[in-house]
Amino acid sequence: MSYCVNCGVKLDPSLDRCPLCNTPVINPNEVSHTHPVPPFPKETGQVEVVKRKDLAILLSVSLTAAAAVCGLLNLLVFSSSLWSLYVIGACLLLWVIFIPAVIYTRLPIYVSLLFDGLAAGLYEYLIGFNTPDHDWFFRLALPLTALVTAEAILFAFLIRRVSSAFLMTGLYFFVEAGILCVGIELLIRNFLDLPPALSWSALVLAICAVIVIALLTILSRSRLRNAVRRRLHF
Secondary structure (H helix, E strand, C coil): CEECCCCCCEECCCCCECCCCCCECCCHHHCCCCCCCCCCCCCCCCCCCCCHHHHHHHHHHHHHHHHHHHHHHHHHCCCCCCCHHHHHHHHHHHHHHHHHHHHCCCCCHHHHHHHHHHHHHHHHHHHHHHCCCCHHHHHHHHHHHHHHHHHHHHHHHHHHHHCCCHHHHHHHHHHHHHHHHHHHHHHHHHHCCCCCCCCHHHHHHHHHHHHHHHHHHHHHCHHHHHHHHHHHCC
16 A cells, blocks of 8 residues: 655555645656656765874864964963963873874774873973972872873783783772872872871772772682672673
């Protein structure tokens, strides 16, 4: 049974036009390529995907333009301080983070994380130009950036080379979180010329240790491990 595409009235199979609105009746199975206006498109329309190279060029030009404009404004107009270094460093940091993911996806993640850490360190060094004392950079910012970068690379290595299971990933995370908090407090105390000691990081380390022991217990017992996987649906 067929119906008019315009008004929806039921049509007799012998009709060439709708008796109500005079719309032509066309059987899609009988439409030839010589028909002047086909009732439906012959090809599926699709928006062309943006190429990675073009996206990388757009991103690079945009970040370069932003850094250059801010640099010129700082040099010619607002020259009271080197504020443009903040923008230039941020643009460089964004470029280092996003360009490998956009233009070269086969770059090892360890190299990408290393570049990210170097870019962050360079950004902190540029910020140091606006501070009278660079001691904070060498004694606090740079070691802290190195610690975070090293832990990020180690985390990626463990997931890729050892195990990427949910429970193992949680184990890696809490171990590194405890170490990171201890490292942060020790670096801060060293920067403030205080003797090495643990206060708030000891509490975080104790919590992480309890969670790590629980995860190790679950991982060592197959029945516990399977029960947790069934209840968490992974």
